[in-house]
Amino acid sequence: MNWILLIIAGFCEVAFAACLGKAKEAAGNDVYLWYGGFLITMTISMLLLIKAAQTLPIGTAYAVWTGIGAAGTVLVGILVFKDPVNFWRLFFLSTLIISVVGIKFVSE
Structure with a gap:
């Protein structure tokens, strides 16, 4: 169960980074909505990480x-912000x- 919470926490981390990117592009009051989304997803991510770390090794x-x-942010x-795509970015992303995945499989 805590692995699922940890994965959801990781997706929330992607969401809060995406909110920062969208806030940078936004204008007017939309900026505050994106920063609000950032705060909400960051809080959820941290709380889920705390919960998962109660039973999983903290380093893992x-x-x-x-x-x-x-x-996820890359x-x-x-996909969303049209960052450049090249062989080396994809190579290091895959590594x-x-x-x-390797850390997950060698952890108890």
Whole structure:
């Protein structure tokens, strides 16, 4: 169950990073909505990370949480914000994902 919470926390980390990106592009009162979304998703992410870390090793939980957040944010950047795509970005993104999956499988 705590692995599921940790994965959801990682997705919330992606969401709060995306909210920051959208806030940068927004104008007027929309900026406050995106910052509000940032605060809400950041809070949920942190609370779920805290809950998951109660039973999972902190090093593993944090590595998986940040790995999901980093990989997801790169993908959102590419798909939503039109960040550049090239071989090396995709290569290192795939090594990050493989590393996070590997950490999960070698953890008890």
